[in-house]
Amino acid sequence: xxxxxxxxxxxxxxxxxxxxxxxxxxxxxxxxxxxxxxxxxxxxxxxxxxxxxxxxxxxxxxxxxxxxxxxxxxxxxxxxxxxxxxxxxxxxxxxxxxxxxxxxxxxxxxxxxxxxxxxxxxxxxxxxxxxxxxxxxxxxxxxxxxxxxxxxxxxxxxxxxxxxxxxxxxxxxxxxxxxxxxxxxxxxxxxxxxxxxxxxxxxxxxxxxxxxxxxxxxxxxxxxxxxxxxxxxxxxxxxxxxxxxxxxxxxxxxxxxxxxxxxxxxxxxxxxxxxxxxxxxxxxxxxxxxxxxxxxxxxxxxxx
Amino acid sequence: xxxxxxxxxxxxxxxxxxxxxxxxxxxxxxxxxxxxxxxxxxxxxxxxxxxxxxxxxxxxxxxxxxxxxxxxxxxxxxxxxxxxxxxxxxxxxxxxxxxxxxxxxxxxxxxxxxxxxxxxxxxxxxxxxxxxxxxxxxxxxxxxxxxxxxxxxxxxxx
Numbered sequence: 001x002x003x004x005x006x007x008x009x010x011x012x013x014x015x016x017x018x019x020x021x022x023x024x025x026x027x028x029x030x031x032x033x034x035x036x037x038x039x040x041x042x043x044x045x046x047x048x049x050x051x052x053x054x055x056x057x058x059x060x061x062x063x064x065x066x067x068x069x070x071x072x073x074x075x076x077x078x079x080x081x082x083x084x085x086x087x088x089x090x091x092x093x094x095x096x097x098x099x100x101x102x103x104x105x106x107x108x109x110x111x112x113x114x115x116x117x118x119x120x121x122x123x124x125x126x127x128x129x130x131x132x133x134x135x136x137x138x139x140x141x142x143x144x145x146x147x148x149x150x151x152x153x154x155x156x157x158x159x160x161x162x163x164x165x166x167x168x169x170x171x172x173x174x175x176x177x178x179x180x181x182x183x184x185x186x187x188x189x190x191x192x193x194x195x196x197x198x199x200x201x202x203x204x205x206x207x208x209x210x211x212x213x214x215x216x217x218x219x220x221x222x223x224x225x226x227x228x229x230x231x232x233x234x235x236x237x238x239x240x241x242x243x244x245x246x247x248x249x250x251x252x253x254x255x256x257x258x259x260x261x262x263x264x265x266x267x268x269x270x271x272x273x274x275x276x277x278x279x280x281x282x283x284x285x286x287x288x289x290x291x292x293x294x295x296x297x298x299x300x301x302x303x304x
Numbered sequence: 305x306x307x308x309x310x311x312x313x314x315x316x317x318x319x320x321x322x323x324x325x326x327x328x329x330x331x332x333x334x335x336x337x338x339x340x341x342x343x344x345x346x347x348x349x350x351x352x353x354x355x356x357x358x359x360x361x362x363x364x365x366x367x368x369x370x371x372x373x374x375x376x377x378x379x380x381x382x383x384x385x386x387x388x389x390x391x392x393x394x395x396x397x398x399x400x401x402x403x404x405x406x407x408x409x410x411x412x413x414x415x416x417x418x419x420x421x422x423x424x425x426x427x428x429x430x431x432x433x434x435x436x437x438x439x440x441x442x443x444x445x446x447x448x449x450x451x452x453x454x455x456x457x458x459x460x461x462x
Binding site for chain 1: 418
């Protein structure tokens with residue numbers, strides 16, 4: 001059995017404020033349909049959505065065996081803007097929790113934790129969906145970004161504390177930080193080195209280290225269209241591309257537990273967005289979805 | 305070679321810092337109670353208490369999969385001093401770092417991690433603004449002491 005996971009920052013309603021035109025909403029529906037039907041995504045986490053967006057995307061996509069989990073909680077002045085669309089035959093939601101860290105009068109959204117259970121599974125999948133603040137409001141490598149990494153790490157360790165072995169924990173979202181930034185590599189301890197992660201199971205594995213550069217190689221005389229990240233900004237001194245959208249895994253997914261990561265399914269999904277794509281200022285879509293796959297071996301309908 | 309004297313001195317400073325932080329947290333709850341006491345004529349007191357993990361709580365559900373079930377947890381609770389501890393009701397789950405901060409308040413599907421005094425004060429104010437928490441507080445205030453409750457039938461006799 002496999003479960004396909006994806007994250008997409010839709011750009012429909014940043015901070016819970018709807019801004020999409022009818023055409024843009026219709027295109028978002030097409031993206032959700034493509035991800036669920038063509039890519040077979042079973043668990044699609046979405047960012048910059050409202051509860052109404054989640055309902056509309058589910059209904060307009062005509063997904064009959066899917067449901068949505070609304071994570072768009074308002075907490076004081078803070079507005080969570082993520083949610084999940086998940087396949088009912090493969091997953092059910094056990095529990096959810098929105099995690100906020102507060103320093104002085106300032107609050108930061110750490111993650112929405114959603115515990116999911118697959119049929120006949122021995123243990124839940126603990127999913128942490130994050131949409132960290134933009135670098136416009138929370139500076140690169142600033143103290144608040146470190147704090148977000150530290151508190152997300154604490155939340156992961158709290159789940160680990162419930163088990164004797166490493167649990168199945170998946171983190172996904174738009175961190176507005178690259179895999180190499182201190183918040184993710186230094187504080188969250190999301191590493192690129194699988195061997196080291198197996199040796200030190202406290203580390204997380206971040207397969208999106210492999211998606212930092214150009215997706216296609218340069219071939220002499222044959223220039224190819226490529227992307228070198230998950231989102232595009234209009235300006236940048238040395239890059240306009242960033243790999244802010246990532247999916248990370250606890251060490252259990254590297255072969256020590258029930259579920260295993262199938263990294264062949266880890267990818268940036270290059271959706272042909274209208275009006276010039278993610279690099280164009282003529283549409284709201286500036287993030288590609290990212291996807292990954294986990295696999296569980298079964299024999300004769302029973303767990304191995 | 306490790307400098308154990310320096311490490312020891314660091315430890316002593318850490319103890320002092322932790323004690324200061326814990327005292328600060330106590331002050332926040334004292335101020336909360338001072339204000340509530342005046343507003344409710346002494347019918348409401350907020351405290352930190354341990355509660356037993358119930359069969360139906362999500363913690364218990366998770367513990368089906370966990371080898372080390374926790375039997376108790378800390379919570380922010382309220383009681384009516386006139387009615388005694390029997391009126392005690394849980395408002396939110398609570399945990400506190402060994403260093404005093406952060407303090408974690410969990411209720412209504414939200415975990416609020418407070419890194420300092422101002423954050424804790426704000427989080428407690430948010431807790432009190434929650435309609436379900438407010439409803440619980442009203443119920444707690446309406447609880448009467450057992451003696452008074454027994455006296456009532458007598459009061460009705462004329």
